Amino acid sequence: MAEIIEKLITTDEIKTDEYLVNIGPQHPSTHGVLRLLTKLEGEIVHNVEPHIGYIHSGIEKMTEALSYPQIVHLTDRMDYLSAHMNNEAVCLCVENALQVEVPERVKYIRTIFDELQRLASHQLWWCASGMDLGALTAFFYGLRDREDILDIFEETCGARLTLNYSVPGGVMFDIHPNFQKNVKAFITKFRKKLPEYDKLLTDNIIFQNRTKGIGILSKEDAIAYGVTGPTGRASGFSCDVRKHHPYSAYPYIKFEEKMGTEGDSFTRWKLRMDEMWESMNIIEQLIDNIPEGDFAVKMKGVIKLPEGEFYQRVESARGEFGVYIVSDGKKNPYRVKFRSPGFSNLFTINHIAKGWKIADLVAIMATFDLVIPDIDR
Amino acid sequence: MKSFFNYIAEIFSGIWTLLTGMKITAKYFFTPWRNVTQQYPENRDTLVMYDRFRGEVIMPHNENNEHKCTGCGLCENACPNGSIEIISKSIMTEEGKKKRIIDQHIYHLGMCTFCNLCVRACPSDAIKMGQKFEHAHWDRSTFTKVLNQPGSKIMEGIKE
Amino acid sequence: MAFEKYDFTPITQSIHQGLIENVSPLLTTIIEWTIIGVLYLLFIAVFGLFLVYAERKVCAAFQQRLGPMRVGPWGIIQTIADFIKLLMKELITPKSVDKFLYNLAPFIVIIVPFLTISVIPFAPGLQSLDFDIGIFFVTAVSSVGVIGVLLAGWASNNKYSLIGGMRSGAQIVSYELSVGMSLITMVILAGTMQVSEIVELQRGGWFLFKGHIPALIAFTIFVIAGTAETNRGPFDLAEAESELTAGFHTEYSGIKFAFFFLAEYINLFIVSAMATIVFLGGWMPFHFGDWAAFNNVMDFIPGLVWFFLKVFGIIFLIMWFKWTFPRLRIDQILTLEWKYLLPINLFNILLMATMVLLGWHW
Ligand code: SF4
Ligand code: SF4
Numbered sequence: 015m016a017e018i019i020e021k022l023i024t025t026d027e028i029k030t031d032e033y034l035v036n037i038g039p040q041h042p043s044t045h046g047v048l049r050l051l052t053k054l055e056g057e058i059v060h061n062v063e064p065h066i067g068y069i070h071s072g073i074e075k076m077t078e079a080l081s082y083p084q085i086v087h088l089t090d091r092m093d094y095l096s097a098h099m100n101n102e103a104v105c106l107c108v109e110n111a112l113q114v115e116v117p118e119r120v121k122y123i124r125t126i127f128d129e130l131q132r133l134a135s136h137q138l139w140w141c142a143s144g145m146d147l148g149a150l151t152a153f154f155y156g157l158r159d160r161e162d163i164l165d166i167f168e169e170t171c172g173a174r175l176t177l178n179y180s181v182p183g184g185v186m187f188d189i190h191p192n193f194q195k196n197v198k199a200f201i202t203k204f205r206k207k208l209p210e211y212d213k214l215l216t217d218n219i220i221f222q223n224r225t226k227g228i229g230i231l232s233k234e235d236a237i238a239y240g241v242t243g244p245t246g247r248a249s250g251f252s253c254d255v256r257k258h259h260p261y262s263a264y265p266y267i268k269f270e271e272k273m274g275t276e277g278d279s280f281t282r283w284k285l286r287m288d289e290m291w292e293s294m295n296i297i298e299q300l301i302d303n304i305p306e307g308d309f310a311v312k313m314k315g316v317i318k319l320p321e322g323e324f325y326q327r328v329e330s331a332r333g334e335f336g337v338y339i340v341s342d343g344k345k346n347p348y349r350v351k352f353r354s355p356g357f358s359n360l361f362t363i364n365h366i367a368k369g370w371k372i373a374d375l376v377a378i379m380a381t382f383d384l385v386i387p388d389i390d391r
Numbered sequence: 392m393k394s395f396f397n398y399i400a401e402i403f404s405g406i407w408t409l410l411t412g413m414k415i416t417a418k419y420f421f422t423p424w425r426n427v428t429q430q431y432p433e434n435r436d437t438l439v440m441y442d443r444f445r446g447e448v449i450m451p452h453n454e455n456n457e458h459k460c461t462g463c464g465l466c467e468n469a470c471p472n473g474s475i476e477i478i479s480k481s482i483m484t485e486e487g488k489k490k491r492i493i494d495q496h497i498y499h500l501g502m503c504t505f506c507n508l509c510v511r512a513c514p515s516d517a518i519k520m521g522q523k524f525e526h527a528h529w530d531r532s533t534f535t536k537v538l539n540q541p542g543s544k545i546m547e548g549i550k551e
Numbered sequence: 552m553a554f555e556k557y558d559f560t561p562i563t564q565s566i567h568q569g570l571i572e573n574v575s576p577l578l579t580t581i582i583e584w585t586i587i588g589v590l591y592l593l594f595i596a597v598f599g600l601f602l603v604y605a606e607r608k609v610c611a612a613f614q615q616r617l618g619p620m621r622v623g624p625w626g627i628i629q630t631i632a633d634f635i636k637l638l639m640k641e642l643i644t645p646k647s648v649d650k651f652l653y654n655l656a657p658f659i660v661i662i663v664p665f666l667t668i669s670v671i672p673f674a675p676g677l678q679s680l681d682f683d684i685g686i687f688f689v690t691a692v693s694s695v696g697v698i699g700v701l702l703a704g705w706a707s708n709n710k711y712s713l714i715g716g717m718r719s720g721a722q723i724v725s726y727e728l729s730v731g732m733s734l735i736t737m738v739i740l741a742g743t744m745q746v747s748e749i750v751e752l753q754r755g756g757w758f759l760f761k762g763h764i765p766a767l768i769a770f771t772i773f774v775i776a777g778t779a780e781t782n783r784g785p786f787d788l789a790e791a792e793s794e795l796t797a798g799f800h801t802e803y804s805g806i807k808f809a810f811f812f813l814a815e816y817i818n819l820f821i822v823s824a825m826a827t828i829v830f831l832g833g834w835m836p837f838h839f840g841d842w843a844a845f846n847n848v849m850d851f852i853p854g855l856v857w858f859f860l861k862v863f864g865i866i867f868l869i870m871w872f873k874w875t876f877p878r879l880r881i882d883q884i885l886t887l888e889w890k891y892l893l894p895i896n897l898f899n900i901l902l903m904a905t906m907v908l909l910g911w912h913w
Binding site: 041057148150154214215220221371372373374376 | 610613614615616710711714717718785787788794795796874875876877878879880881882883
């Protein structure tokens with residue numbers, strides 16, 4: 015006995031073993047089928063290795079057999095929370111390739127839908143990360159308010175999640191007569207709800223302790239890893255496509271690119287909350303000024319892109335979403351590549367989660383806003 | 392001494408933020424009439440879907456059991472996943488000319504993604520989106536539907 | 552006093568008398584033990600199920616939902632149906648678990664509430680063990696539960712379980728201290744550890760009011776530490792769903808899982824009951840100064856009702872915590888205990904002792 019105590023006192027460190035834990039593919043906090051092979055020592059994360067491919071659906075390959083309007087409909091299934099931005103990206107790419115100028119009305123409608131979609135996505139992100147951090151009630155409040163946006167979507171385009179609202183040349187239907195009224199009602203309502211979100215979580219001392227100073231992603235790393243969207247902006251990397259490469263109606267409006275400096279979980283959180291306010295401002299600027307006109311230009315029955323390579327990027331709710339189409343002049347593309355924001359964002363996780371605890375890993379993942387089909391495609 | 396006051400202030404501000412959070416949840420607890428739950432099968436009669444809701448593809452028929460489908464097959468081509476199959480047949484018109492008309496407009500509800508592309512493609516507005524959403528069924532074969540009703544004819548005056 | 556008519560002592564006495572006159576003393580004891588055992592068993596089963604139902608309804612109301620509505624009117628037999636389902640489920644023992652410890656753990660966990668509940672006076676005369684060290688007994692026995700949790704975590708041979716078990720161990724060992732100390736604060740005020748005596752002493756006013764500031768601080772600490780001790784609310788690290796899937800009971804199924812589940816809820820009841828007894832006067836009705844009329848009305852409500860009203864009040868408070876706050880991290884939980892609760896508690900004991908010494912309480 016005395017010897018053991020002696021040994022314990024004299025050795026500087028008590029030897030511990032690292033062990034591997036598979037977080038996922040079936041795990042409540044990975045929001046889908048992501049597998050994180052985590053090396054832990056006690057509670058401390060030593061290494062995280064993301065393994066993807068569990069929900070790989072071969073969308074890029076499938077597109078090679080589809081016509082362009084059909085590709086648009088398929089992009090709903092990637093980042094299902096930014097379905098409209100994905101649709102729009104493909105549509106813009108096709109329109110640019112054919113040099114079709116869409117009516118002003120379409121641009122306005124698309125932009126309003128973009129921002130509504132961003133609001134819906136951020137609401138779901140807010141509530142789901144609340145749940146990851148253990149505040150289950152937040153989850154229901156977020157879903158409750160998101161429902162209003164989905165109703166607006168449904169009224170205009172008939173679907174709630176997989177919108178397929180943009181089509182090459184315009185949008186599928188004109189906006190519903192109630193659209194403007196409902197959007198304005200929603201914004202008035204949501205402006206009262208957002209401070210509530212803040213009171214429930216953002217200001218909460220437990221929440222702040224869980225996120226402040228945790229999982230810091232520096233600006234250099236953000237650029238090096240190609241991190242975009244709110245996650246990149248929280249690290250001070252100005253990467254808003256809406257600002258730098260404006261498309262649709264974004265050139266016509268004034269808005270602020272929200273930026274953070276710290277790059278920790280809390281900044282990422284706060285930035286998305288601020289973005290919700292900004293989205294509402296954008297919608298308010300547009301909603302009353304939708305110009306009259308057609309909601310789509312007449313396109314040919316079979317859309318054929320000229321030979322060449324085309325790229326279009328948009329700002330989805332998670333970051334820069336890019337569509338790269340190689341066409342050989344036929345009605346199907348030769349090759350399509352989607353640049354999904356989640357993929358680049360996810361792979362920083364090993365870099366920034368090292369040395370933190372498992373609970374922090376969950377918090378970091380929550381503030382990264384991962385959508386697995388977006389990563390896996 | 393200063394750090395001691397900080398310590399005390401920290402405790403009180405922390406407790407305060409917790410209490411504001413509790414106030415929010417309490418507000419909803421004590422206002423049960425704001426509940427958002429819908430008792431679904433019970434409120435079936437009061438549910439109204441938006442008229443643009445994309446629930447299934449239907450082919451409206453008029454009172455004479457006539458539809459507008461010419462059997463052109465454009466919807467079949469527009470569908471991204473092969474949910475529509477058009478089977479046409481040849482008939483003799485009164486003038487003695489051969490004419491191809493629709494025999495069966497087969498629609499696989501189980502494969503459909505409700506993308507609305509077929510409806511957009513149809514030149515004669517023969518099909519549209521229905522609002523029915525309760526499609527669940529025990530038997531998969533019921534998801535394969537023939538949209539043109541038996542014995543139905545094409546409406547007068549529909550161009551091919 | 553009026554509420555004396557709700558005293559249960561005559562009933563228990565008459566049963567005892569009846570038995571002792573008819574059968575031998577040994578048999579009397581055995582029969583009495585059996586009756587008490589069956590009563591507690593029934594109480595724990597029924598009350599546990601009820602608490603599960605209450606939790607689901609309360610949580611639903613916080614989240615603007617309705618909660619279970621299908622099984623029975625307003626879903627009242629939902630939990631019974633769930634329990635039957637759990638009973639019928641297969642008891643899976645994973646391949647490489649430590650079989651003995653794995654099977655032992657749920658029983659250790661469920662034994663604790665059975666032991667602690669014995670000292671709780673539900674109403675005048677409705678208490679089975681009236682120790683003179685009642686409070687001490689509760690704190691001592693309630694710490695046995697952590698052994699079960701640790702065993703479950705260790706024996707399951709699952710890394711999630713292990714982390715959960717270890718977290719729970721660290722957490723409960725720390726918070727035991729706070730629970731004990733806040734009880735000691737009140738023991739100083741009461742001058743006794745006998746539970747019935749403590750309740751009796753609050754006839755003139757609940758300790759929460761009698762002991763004002765230090766009692767209030769002790770009460771706050773007790774509720775926080777009690778929440779932590781029952782592994783609930785923002786302190787549910789041992790089963791942190793979003794991190795460890797189900798923590799220490801990941802590998803348990805069927806009735807063994809139900810044991811963990813039930814024990815959690817009964818522990819919740821016991822913590823609330825202890826808070827009620829020590830701070831809120833147990834089954835004593837609420838009296839206000841010398842408003843005789845008001846006090847008389849209060850006296851007409853039976854002690855049993857009073858007791859459960861207060862217990863539910865505190866249970867609601869703890870549920871409210873759970874459904875509002877995000878979860879803490881393990882090091883933050885320990886920081887909260889060692890950096891905040893413990894020093895405050897020590898200071899509080901000093902304050903209370905000074906106050907009692909100088910007679911500054913009412
Ligand atoms: S809605 Fe889309 S998937 Fe369904 S049948 Fe029409 S084109 Fe095909
Ligand atoms: S439904 Fe329309 S598109 Fe399809 S075959 Fe008939 S007429 Fe042609």
